[in-house]
Amino acid sequence: MTDDRTLAALDQRGRAAAAGVRAAVADRPVPVLDPDVVRIDVDGRPEPRGRGRRSRPVVGLLAAAAAVLVVVAAVVALTVDGDPDSAPADQVRPGGPLRFTLATPPEGHVLAGVYDAATAPAPSAGETTSFGPLTVYGPSPSTAPTRRRR
Amino acid sequence: MTTDDVAPGGSGTTGPPGFDEMYRADWHPVVALGWTLTGSRAAAEELAQDAFLDAYRRWDHVGALDRPGAWVRRAVANRAVSHRRHLRVVEAGATRLATAARVAQAAHDAAPPDTDPGFWAAVRALPERQAQTIALHYLEDLGVDEIAALLDMRASTVRVHLSRARRTLARTLIATDPEEDA
Numbered sequence: 638m639t640d641d642r643t644l645a646a647l648d649q650r651g652r653a654a655a656a657g658v659r660a661a662v663a664d665r666p667v668p669v670l671d672p673d674v675v676r677i678d679v680d681g682r683p684e685p686r687g688r689g690r691r692s693r694p695v696v697g698l699l700a701a702a703a704a705v706l707v708v709v710a711a712v713v714a715l716t717v718d719g720d721p722d723s724a725p726a727d728q729v730r731p732g733g734p735l736r737f738t739l740a741t742p743p744e745g746h747v748l749a750g751v752y753d754a755a756t757a758p759a760p761s762a763g764e765t766t767s768f769g770p771l772t773v774y775g776p777s778p779s780t781a782p783t784r785r786r787r
Numbered sequence: 788m789t790t791d792d793v794a795p796g797g798s799g800t801t802g803p804p805g806f807d808e809m810y811r812a813d814w815h816p817v818v819a820l821g822w823t824l825t826g827s828r829a830a831a832e833e834l835a836q837d838a839f840l841d842a843y844r845r846w847d848h849v850g851a852l853d854r855p856g857a858w859v860r861r862a863v864a865n866r867a868v869s870h871r872r873h874l875r876v877v878e879a880g881a882t883r884l885a886t887a888a889r890v891a892q893a894a895h896d897a898a899p900p901d902t903d904p905g906f907w908a909a910v911r912a913l914p915e916r917q918a919q920t921i922a923l924h925y926l927e928d929l930g931v932d933e934i935a936a937l938l939d940m941r942a943s944t945v946r947v948h949l950s951r952a953r954r955t956l957a958r959t960l961i962a963t964d965p966e967e968d969a
Contacts, residue, residue, distance in 0.1 A: 650906060661828075661902050670840065
């Protein structure tokens with residue numbers, strides 16, 4: 638433990654040391670203070686509490702938001718560009734396979750029905766159906782655009 | 788700016804009312820405080836310049852305070868803490884680069900023997916708040932309440948810091964007389 642005499646000796650030494658410092662700093666005149674000088678503040682004024690740490694969560698939140706946007710964009714892109722047959726009928730995408738559309742029948746013919754070649758055996762021209770003789774029209778299979786089948 | 792740019796009898800600025808008087812009156816005490824807390828006169832003068840420049844640029848606020856000089860002292864005391872932390876990093880890096888001797892010399896420059904550098908080195912070895920309070924206590928002969936107001940701390944906290952600092956310094960610096968112990 639430190640007693641009073643030890644503390645008194647410390648105070649005496651401290652005051653003597655302080656007097657020495659005060660005398661030492663007084664040997665130089667007060668310098669000119671140029672308020673226009675641009676100083677590079679290495680140590681920096683301590684910032685208000687928390688300001689320095691506050692930017693890190695903001696950056697993290699921005700990064701997380703960007704990541705979410707990327708994931709959402711990827712999901713949307715996969716959904717839109719996935720199965721062309723499942724895409725909305727009112728969407729037309731350049732370069733994609735054309736959906737089947739009903740054209741105007743040739744003169745003298747009446748559209749009696751439609752047939753999906755992908756789900757039923759291909760009929761042959763002249764075959765008689767319940768609607769009458771079958772007439773097949775449309776682009777020639779050799780010149781028609783290739784359609785992807787599943 | 789360097790201290791070679793001296794202006795006999797004044798700061799040389801044409802600052803707002805009250806600033807020049809405060810600058811001239813408080814320059815030396817503020818440098819003394821920075822010197823004792825950093826161990827370097829050059830660093831202390833740089834810190835003082837920065838603090839006074841800050842005060843100049845926000846004089847609307849600082850000049851309205853009861854004691855603008857206290858604001859500058861607190862700024863220097865806080866900057867000295869930052870400087871010490873910065874110096875520790877520099878010294879650690881310098882050690883790795885085998886230039887510790889040069890850094891150590893720069894950090895303890897121009898310490899005249901009559902300032903008792905051993906005493907101030909022991910002060911700087913104290914925890915930061917204790918070093919600030921004990922330096923203000925001895926350098927400017929400030930009491931607990933004045934230090935508390937200056938450092939924006941509670942008086943009871945300052946009293947604890949001062950007590951612990953004095954006991955630590957006494958154990959470190961004041962040799963015990965063997966005859967008294969017997």
